[in-house]
Amino acid sequence: xxxxIIDLIKGQLGPALVxxxxxxxxxxxxxxxxxxxxxxxxxxxxxxxxxxxxxVLNAITGAASSGILGNLLGGSSNNSLITTVLSAIFGDKVGxxxxxxxxxxxxxxxSSSSLLNMVTGATLGSVGKYAADNNLGASGLTSLLGxxxxxxxxxxxxxxxxxxxxxGNWFGSDKVDAIKEKxxxxxxxxPKIDVNRGGNTHVNVNKNDDNNEGGxxxxxxxxxxxLGLAAxxxxxQCDKKPATETTTTADSTAVVTDSTVANVAADSTATAATAxxxxxxxxxxxxxxxxxxxxGGMEDSMISFLKSGGYKNAADDAALKGTWYNFxxxxxxxGSSTELEAGSQEQMDNLLAILKAFxxxxxxxxxxxxxxxxxxxxxxxxxxxxxxxxxxxxxKGVGAQVLDAKGYGSEQATVAATASNEERxxxxxxxxxxxx
Numbered sequence: 001x002x003x004x005i006i007d008l009i010k011g012q013l014g015p016a017l018v019x020x021x022x023x024x025x026x027x028x029x030x031x032x033x034x035x036x037x038x039x040x041x042x043x044x045x046x047x048x049x050x051x052x053x054x055x056v057l058n059a060i061t062g063a064a065s066s067g068i069l070g071n072l073l074g075g076s077s078n079n080s081l082i083t084t085v086l087s088a089i090f091g092d093k094v095g096x097x098x099x100x101x102x103x104x105x106x107x108x109x110x111s112s113s114s115l116l117n118m119v120t121g122a123t124l125g126s127v128g129k130y131a132a133d134n135n136l137g138a139s140g141l142t143s144l145l146g147x148x149x150x151x152x153x154x155x156x157x158x159x160x161x162x163x164x165x166x167x168g169n170w171f172g173s174d175k176v177d178a179i180k181e182k183x184x185x186x187x188x189x190x191p192k193i194d195v196n197r198g199g200n201t202h203v204n205v206n207k208n209d210d211n212n213e214g215g216x217x218x219x220x221x222x223x224x225x226x227l228g229l230a231a232x233x234x235x236x237q238c239d240k241k242p243a244t245e246t247t248t249t250a251d252s253t254a255v256v257t258d259s260t261v262a263n264v265a266a267d268s269t270a271t272a273a274t275a276x277x278x279x280x281x282x283x284x285x286x287x288x289x290x291x292x293x294x295x296g297g298m299e300d301s302m303i304s305f306l307k308s309g310g311y312k313n314a315a316d317d318a319a320l321k322g323t324w325y326n327f328x329x330x331x332x333x334x335g336s337s338t339e340l341e342a343g344s345q346e347q348m349d350n351l352l353a354i355l356k357a358f359x360x361x362x363x364x365x366x367x368x369x370x371x372x373x374x375x376x377x378x379x380x381x382x383x384x385x386x387x388x389x390x391x392x393x394x395x396k397g398v399g400a401q402v403l404d405a406k407g408y409g410s411e412q413a414t415v416a417a418t419a420s421n422e423e424r425x426x427x428x429x430x431x432x433x434x435x436x
Contacts, residue, residue: 005044005127005148012069012122013040016296021118024073024426025111035105035112037157039119042097044148046089047123051145055088057138063128067310068121070301071323079322082120104157279328287357291350297328298432299350305434306358317436324366324431330389332430337384348392351432355398363432365389365405370427371417375409383407385430403435 013036022029050056059081066081086094094116102112131141282295286303293299302325305311314320330348331341340348355361367382386405393402413427 003130003144003147005123005144006040008130009040009044009119009122009126012072012126013119017072021073021115025107025114027107027111031105031107032111032115034157035101035107035115036119038101038104039116040123043089043116043120043123047085047127048145048148050089051142053088055084056145057141059085059088060124060128060131060141063121063124064132065310065313065315066125066128066319067305067314067323069125069129070305070310071325072118072121072125074324074326079117079121081124082117085120085124086116286353289353289357291353292346293350294328298325298347299354301325302354302432302434306354306361311358311361311434314434314436320434320436324433326429326431330430332385332388335381337381337388348389352393352396352398355393355401359401362401362403362435364403364435366431366433367405367407368412368427368429368431369408369410370415370424371410371413372424379407379409381407382409389430 018029018032018036021027022032025032047056047060063081068079068081090097098109098112098116101107101116102109105112107115127141127144130136131144134140136144279294279297281292282300283290284293284295284300284303286299291299305323311320327347329346330344332344333339333341355363365386367384367386369378369382383406386407390399390402390405393399410427413424415424415427417424
């Protein structure tokens with residue numbers, strides 16, 4: 001039996017990530033889950049339908065060493081690999097797909113677009129890792145993707161088809177959707193559906209089948225088959241694996257580039273991101289030494305990336321530029337660039353320990369703000385805070401591993417200045433990224 005790529009990807013899109021996405025995007029968890037359940041088959045179907053395109057294959061291959069799985073929520077924004085694939089598989093239909101998913105799940109268009117990037121990133125990263133682990137070349141990838149054509153349409157939620165998503169009739173998806181829709185129709189009123197071994201579906205609209213011995217069998221057999229199909233689909237949707245260690249939390253997902261500038265209120269505390277009730281401290285192995293940090297948080301994600309060989313195998317700085325790791329606990333006192341709030345020191349010590357454990361690794365530091373206050377002042381404050389962390393690390397003996405520190409102000413801020421202070425926390429953060 002051929003590999004079901006969707007089962008492979010679900011390991012990256014578990015309940016923890018759904019909760020984090022709901023918090024970051026301001027949506028309900030049910031709406032996020034519903035959107036993902038529709039987006040995942042659509043994205044995999046798009047790749048399967050374009051498995052022979054070099055751009056798609058190259059993006060999958062490149063994703064294997066990009067570290068994209070380590071920062072799905074934030075790392076999927078403005079990622080060139082994701083942009084290339086979406087353009088290749090959906091073209092000018094991206095907008096229609098986003099609108100359809102938004103209407104189906106009850107979330108905003110912007111949230112739908114963010115989830116499309118996230119699901120595409122999870123797909124690229126998962127398939128790319130599988131291909132690398134199993135030494136699949138271009139022909140092997142094409143074959144793997146082609147094998148998905150027979151299953152992706154059947155995994156769309158009831159009431160959706162490739163056609164209703166504005167993607168046309170991929171893989172004869174109208175036939176599969178027609179079968180799914182019968183689940184909600186009374187078996188007495190519904191036309192009989194006969195499926196032959198060749199996969200062709202024939203709909204018999206003649207209800208008077210009392211004289212047809214075969215038809216009498218279908219009266220009881222068809223509802224059982226449809227009920228089984230519905231039960232299998234629901235089981236597959238609920239069978240979600242926990243997110244892997246490379247999945248980052250809501251506070252470690254904002255991705256910025258070195259050319260971006262971020263906004264910080266003059267009185268902001270530069271928090272790592274929104275703290276959630278689901279985050280708990282865990283013991284993280286650092287080459288035989290145990291440190292404490294959030295499971296899936298900054299330390300866990302950085303160590304997992306370093307241990308995976310992602311840093312060592314990155315060809316140059318460009319391959320690392322897209323993934324930033326936000327501090328979960330390092331906060332500055334209001335208006336200050338030299339005084340940390342209580343509880344910040346532990347994570348500073350953890351970062352120092354990571355750099356000492358991996359002396360070949362180099363980082364850059366970034367400071368970001370929300371949209372409140374004078375931008376020039378915000379940039380200045382964020383720069384001072386980034387410089388503070390760089391100096392502190394230098395004073396501890398790892399200065400050669402810190403290549404740069406920069407304050408970006410509010411360019412990456414997404415929450416309106418009129419929002420509450422609590423809501424704007426997501427934009428006030430300090431972060432690090434690996435560099436060459």
